[in-house]
Amino acid sequence: MECKKCGSVAVERHSKFVRSCHWGIVVTGIITALSGMQLSKLFGFTLFDDAYALHIRMSFVFAGLWTLFMYFSIAEEWKWIKPSRIPYSIKFVLEEAVAWIKGGHVGDPRAYDPRRREYVEKIIPSQVLVFWTYVLLTAIIGITGLAMLYPEYFGPVYSAAEKMGLLFGTDNSYAFIRGLHRLTMFLYATVMIMHAYAATIFGTLSSMISGYRREKVVSDSGRGSREPADG
Structure with missing residues (x-):
């Protein structure tokens, strides 16, 4: 139902399928990371009796959920996260950084047209970079x-690792692969923390729980974002 006074409308932003995949990825990702750190003896803690078996099982579940999430993203959300929007996303991030230093924020481009029952802009542009960073790190x-x-x-992979390892002073391809695996895990954790922070700041965390969010309403005359999603 549209809120005339506040100029917003309640919209189902995330389906049950998306929310299930999202939180499944979060839970299995945390378990996989903790079991991996236990295996690596990075912090000297012991949480699981058989960390190796758990790590392997959770890794495959994590990969399966990511595959489902990627399928949905490509099938339903492609116009919002396609690679051609990366330059727009970078520009937005730079503008937001400058605005943050000055003590402000850039305008939120997200908006919904209730007459057409469609988004004018569904995501914060920086999410495009976050999405493709996740894709790259997940692949690695x-x-x-x-x-x-x-x-x-x-x-x-071992042949490539052996050649790349020489640049870092090692000819042990397995050690290089293991080191890259660990480094990627830490980068993944960093991006997840930043993603959670941004979701809180931009008010999308609650919608990933309930599925709904009050979106800014635009008319046909005010239609359009700074960078059209299909342009």
């Missing part, structure tokens, strides 16, 4: 993890 951590688990099937 997945390939390195599978290479360590099934080395007999990943000869080319």
